[in-house]
């Protein structure tokens with residue numbers, strides 16, 4: 344019997360309260376990991392994971408969450424920077440607030456998520472970081488100039504950080520999901536959705552679980568031990 348080697352590994356997921364993050368929390372626990380998740384607000388938790396309210400835009404809040412997680416679960420092996428938001432509009436209508444909100448969560452938030460854990464990973468000589476980018480960061484998208492800019496920036500962050508962390512045995516990768524059926528995409532008007540689906544060779548949006556499996560693969564010290572600085576597309580052939 345082979346396994347992904349995630350049993351008893353401590354893994355942290357940001358934005359784990361719903362959507363793709365919640366699917367990761369569920370799957371990683373099924374794979375035997377000790378999972379903690381953070382979110383800006385924690386709903387009624389039924390996942391069985393350690394749930395901590397923390398805001399990724401605030402480094403102090405994330406440092407406090409990291410301390411609690413390590414105290415309760417032990418040293419962290421895996422970090423998934425998943426929390427993200429959209430503030431979509433045409434470029435001429437994007438306000439400075441729309442830019443700041445998206446940059447603070449989607450880009451600075453990734454830094455605030457990784458920073459509290461990385462030195463410990465270096466000391467232990469192991470760790471895996473997965474950042475959730477987006478198809479929009481790779482190919483651009485109308486109405487998402489701010490969002491796409493942050494998701495492209497995350498790819499640059501991942502590729503650079505992977506070069507820094509390799510000597511410590513720590514891997515850093517990104518996943519670029521296509522359109523996935525969550526609250527984030529439920530706001531897309533039906534007519535626009537139909538047009539998007541017509542462009543996707545699989546003729547459907549992805550499911551959160553399909554991203555969660557890709558995350559498990561990239562976290563796995565068994566399945567992806569020689570993969571770092573990579574961007575894994577999970578998009579039903581909706582390529583750039």
Ligand code: NDP
Nearest residue numbers: 358362363382383398399425426427477520522523525527
């Ligand atoms: P959801 O909106 O369903 O979930 C995102 C979670 O992050 C929410 O629980 C949200 O809380 C939380 N969050 C927002 N702001 C903060 C913050 N400041 N601190 C902590 N948590 C926060 O989105 P998805 O599950 O769809 O998206 C997950 C990731 O995948 C995001 O990075 C997204 O950009 C990316 N992605 C999604 C795609 C899709 O089609 N759905 C496609 C490509 C990438 P709240 O709801 O209260 O704001």
